[in-house]
Amino acid sequence: MTSGLTEIESFIAKIPPFDLLPEHAIELLVKHIEILYLRSGEPLPPDTITKPSLFIIRKGLLAYFEQDSTLIDKYGEQDLCTIFAFANDELAINVKAEEDCILYSLGVADILPVIEKNQQVIDFLQHSAAQRLQVKVHQLAQDDVINASLGNARLEQFYHSGVETIDAQQSIQQAAIKMTEKRYSCLVVEDDKKAVGIITDKDLRSRCIAKGVDITSPIADIMTKSLKTIDATSNAYDALLLMNSSKIHHFPVTKNGELDGMVTITDLMHFEGQNAVNITHMIRKAKSVAALEEIALLIPKLQMRMTKIGTTALNVSKSISAICQSLTQRMIELAIERLGQPPVKFAWLAAGSQARKEQYACSDQDNALIICDTATEHDMQWFSDLADFVCHGLAQCGFIYCPGDVMAMNAKWRQKQSAWHQYFSQWVETPEPQALMHCSIFFDLTTVYGDESLLGEVRQRMLERTKTNTLFIAHLTKNALQLKPPLGMFRDFVLKQNGKNKKTFDIKHNGIAPIVDLARIYALSLGITAVSTIERLEQCAGTKVLTQASAANLIDAFQLLHQLKLKHQVMQQKQGESPDNDISPKEISRLERAHLKDAFKVIKTLQDSRQTVY
Amino acid sequence: MIYRQLFGFQALRCRQLKQATHEAVKHYLSLPLPDKNTPIKDVPLITLDFETTGLDAKQDKLLSVGYSQVNQLKICLSTAHHQIINCQQLLTADNVGIHHITDQEKSRGEQLADEIALLLEAIAGKVILVHYAKIERTFLQQACLELYGISPIFLFIDTLALHKQRFDQQTIPYDPSELRLSELRARYELPDYYAHNALSDAIATAELLQSYLYQNNLENKPLKNFLSW
Numbered sequence: 001m002t003s004g005l006t007e008i009e010s011f012i013a014k015i016p017p018f019d020l021l022p023e024h025a026i027e028l029l030v031k032h033i034e035i036l037y038l039r040s041g042e043p044l045p046p047d048t049i050t051k052p053s054l055f056i057i058r059k060g061l062l063a064y065f066e067q068d069s070t071l072i073d074k075y076g077e078q079d080l081c082t083i084f085a086f087a088n089d090e091l092a093i094n095v096k097a098e099e100d101c102i103l104y105s106l107g108v109a110d111i112l113p114v115i116e117k118n119q120q121v122i123d124f125l126q127h128s129a130a131q132r133l134q135v136k137v138h139q140l141a142q143d144d145v146i147n148a149s150l151g152n153a154r155l156e157q158f159y160h161s162g163v164e165t166i167d168a169q170q171s172i173q174q175a176a177i178k179m180t181e182k183r184y185s186c187l188v189v190e191d192d193k194k195a196v197g198i199i200t201d202k203d204l205r206s207r208c209i210a211k212g213v214d215i216t217s218p219i220a221d222i223m224t225k226s227l228k229t230i231d232a233t234s235n236a237y238d239a240l241l242l243m244n245s246s247k248i249h250h251f252p253v254t255k256n257g258e259l260d261g262m263v264t265i266t267d268l269m270h271f272e273g274q275n276a277v278n279i280t281h282m283i284r285k286a287k288s289v290a291a292l293e294e295i296a297l298l299i300p301k302l303q304m305r306m307t308k309i310g311t312t313a314l315n316v317s318k319s320i321s322a323i324c325q326s327l328t329q330r331m332i333e334l335a336i337e338r339l340g341q342p343p344v345k346f347a348w349l350a351a352g353s354q355a356r357k358e359q360y361a362c363s364d365q366d367n368a369l370i371i372c373d374t375a376t377e378h379d380m381q382w383f384s385d386l387a388d389f390v391c392h393g394l395a396q397c398g399f400i401y402c403p404g405d406v407m408a409m410n411a412k413w414r415q416k417q418s419a420w421h422q423y424f425s426q427w428v429e430t431p432e433p434q435a436l437m438h439c440s441i442f443f444d445l446t447t448v449y450g451d452e453s454l455l456g457e458v459r460q461r462m463l464e465r466t467k468t469n470t471l472f473i474a475h476l477t478k479n480a481l482q483l484k485p486p487l488g489m490f491r492d493f494v495l496k497q498n499g500k501n502k503k504t505f506d507i508k509h510n511g512i513a514p515i516v517d518l519a520r521i522y523a524l525s526l527g528i529t530a531v532s533t534i535e536r537l538e539q540c541a542g543t544k545v546l547t548q549a550s551a552a553n554l555i556d557a558f559q560l561l562h563q564l565k566l567k568h569q570v571m572q573q574k575q576g577e578s579p580d581n582d583i584s585p586k587e588i589s590r591l592e593r594a595h596l597k598d599a600f601k602v603i604k605t606l607q608d609s610r611q612t613v614y
Numbered sequence: 615m616i617y618r619q620l621f622g623f624q625a626l627r628c629r630q631l632k633q634a635t636h637e638a639v640k641h642y643l644s645l646p647l648p649d650k651n652t653p654i655k656d657v658p659l660i661t662l663d664f665e666t667t668g669l670d671a672k673q674d675k676l677l678s679v680g681y682s683q684v685n686q687l688k689i690c691l692s693t694a695h696h697q698i699i700n701c702q703q704l705l706t707a708d709n710v711g712i713h714h715i716t717d718q719e720k721s722r723g724e725q726l727a728d729e730i731a732l733l734l735e736a737i738a739g740k741v742i743l744v745h746y747a748k749i750e751r752t753f754l755q756q757a758c759l760e761l762y763g764i765s766p767i768f769l770f771i772d773t774l775a776l777h778k779q780r781f782d783q784q785t786i787p788y789d790p791s792e793l794r795l796s797e798l799r800a801r802y803e804l805p806d807y808y809a810h811n812a813l814s815d816a817i818a819t820a821e822l823l824q825s826y827l828y829q830n831n832l833e834n835k836p837l838k839n840f841l842s843w
Binding site: 003004005006007008030031032033034035036037039048049058059100102105110 | 680686687688689690691692694696803804805807808811812813814815816817820821824825827828829
């Protein structure tokens with residue numbers, strides 16, 4: 001630390017392409033730096049820089065805009081701005097400081113003698129401006145796929161023009177009659193030709209019938225008074241956000257200030273749902289693993305957007321699971337292109353959350369293969385290659401390898417149908433608690449690709465056994481009851497069953513998993529084929545194992561927990577963290593806390609009742 | 615002091631130029647100092663830091679010198695300079711012979727003279743930027759007195775004084791430690807830096823001035839608003 005420039009040197013030495021340069025070259029380079037300050041809002045380069053220069057951001061944020069002031073990108077600390085490095089680059093780009101910046105400016109002519117021996121560095125600097133921007137534009141095009149629908153659309157493309165009005169003095173019944181006749185779910189209420197409120201189907205139900213209000217009372221008594229309207233030229237995505245935030249699902253649309261029509265949240269959500277369809281379509285057309293990898297990057301973004309517009313967690317997970325399924329299918333097709341046609345019939349299975357369609361972005365892969373019994377040793381090699389290709393491919397797309405090794409890559413889970421029959425018969429007929437804990441994932445299976453009958457037959461035989469084998473159900477129950485929800489929450493702590501408190505609780509293992517386990521036990525004990533938790537609970541409702549009310553309670557709890565988990569993970573995603581399941585009470589609003597405690601109670605009650613059964 | 619107040623610092627410089635005998639000082643004084651009404655952003659600055667063994671310019675020693683030009687408020691590292699002044703005798707005085715120490719004293723004296731001459735050349739026609747001017751001002755004056763028999767006029771901008779003034783004006787209660795370079799930098803969210811190297815301190819001070827001027831929209835204000843006497 002004698003030179004006093006060591007810090008700047010080590011800062012520069014980490015930044016590509018200068019990381020390719022030897023130490024002495026870095027020292028020379030630093031000698032050419034001018035440190036300048038750029039105030040937020042001011043353009044780059046400032047007047048004081050006249051020669052072609054490149055800039056390294058020491059601190060702050062630069063924003064790049066197209067000529068028409070569309071934002072292209074933002075750059076922060078340690079990023080390089082090469083746009084002004086070569087005078088002949090005629091890039092139609094404006095750069096501005098978005099936050100106050102400290103910049104290291106390097107005159108290109110000054111540093112050329114230092115870097116000219118290193119062609120890679122020169123190439124990087126020369127290509128970066130044009131080419132890397134192209135990459136960015138490509139990314140923008142991807143974003144467009146996600147934003148395709150609502151982001152760029154105007155409301156006028158969606159709303160139904162023509163709106164029915166009713167005078168505020170008319171009775172509630174008259175309003176209901178008019179709505180029925182016109183087949184409208186809402187009417188705008190006018191007083192003296194001026195719109196003063198709105199009345200919807202829901203208002204009739206909750207504010208009139210439920211409260212026993214006289215149907216001859218004036219409609220004004222039960223209408224929603226603060227009439228929010230939205231202009232036809234508004235951005236459709238903004239409209240959707242507005243509906244969500246204001247919790248109003250019908251908006252009168254005005255055109256040139258006049259009431260012109262009506263838009264409902266369903267109109268918009270349906271359109272937004274197209275995004276998942278768009279992505280699935282891109283997946284089907286992908287020609288390589290690399291192309292799939294690129295598309296997979298869209299999944300977390302889609303998840304974030306769906307969450308933002310208020311799609312329920314379970315609908316988000318359904319969409320994400322569907323996309324992951326088609327991505328796996330395409331991956332298998334690519335493998336077959338490479339390996340040749342499969343020698344015998346087979347089925348690629350998804351296990352666990354993907355099978356239950358309760359998956360979110362960035363989850364791990366759980367899969368398995370069932371192969372027709374006629375396969376030879378030689379045929380089995382083909383499936384081994386298939387499994388390697390697909391599992392590695394999925395990992396490349398961001399689906400991390402299953403930590404428990406539940407993957408088709410593992411020979412144990414890549415077996416002929418007869419072996420699978422045997423697995424299940426062993427698990428069910430001679431259950432060992434330890435073994436059961438690890439295999440519970442295989443009771444949630446779905447066919448992703450191939451011959452569905454292979455799994456169908458295995459499942460059929462398995463369910464016949466589980467229905468009658470109480471010992472198996474007892475063991476499964478015993479395992480399931482080991483995961484318990486917390487007792488409650490106080491201040492910012494979570495109170496565990498053992499009376500100790502923690503700062504966070506694991507929403508997956510202490511919230512969602514116990515419900516999933518309960519639903520599985522109910523389904524297996526009744527021989528129900530459904531795999532998704534909600535379907536299982538719905539189908540078991542009103543039977544000897546689960547009352548209607550309990551099923552409804554569990555479904556509510558399950559939805560709430562998923563909602564919280566998704567919210568937590570999307571927040572982490574926004575902050576650039578990798579998603580986990582550890583939720584702190586601090587993240588949860590008072591109202592949600594009350595609901596969450598109820599959810600814990602529901603789980604505990606049903607766990608306790610399971611315990612007393614066996 | 616009275617002369618400067620009556621006739622201004624340019625007049626003082628001219629008068630001192632007539633008295634000066636030594637070449638290095640003559641050269642320094644021959645270049646006009648920036649006009650006091652020049653917008654600060656156009657004033658050529660030298661950001662400077664001394665590392666010393668203490669606060670007393672008469673007794674304590676100068677250990678190292680670091681500086682760099684700041685033009686149009688850009689810190690130009692091509693002009694960055696850092697020099698450690700030989701000070702071994704301070705550390706080993708007890709266990710070396712008298713003769714040896716004298717030798718080292720002599721070489722130290724020469725080195726110091728060279729450094730001050732270089733510094734005078736670098737700061738000619740410029741304003742010196744420091745954080746806490748007392749050290750650099752007294753050590754520089756003392757060195758000039760010893761070497762050239764005259765203490766020429768130096769113009770100083772002191773980022774510590776500027777912030778102290780600011781805090782006092784705003785009647786913000788503050789702890790004096792908040793005026794330290796690293797504390798003030800943190801206030802502007804400037805990155806951490808390696809303290810107690812003369813050059814890196816000098817650069818850190820210049821960055822602090824940049825933030826102070828730009829964040830308070832002062833870059834077009836005249837030099838006279840910032841000078842510290």
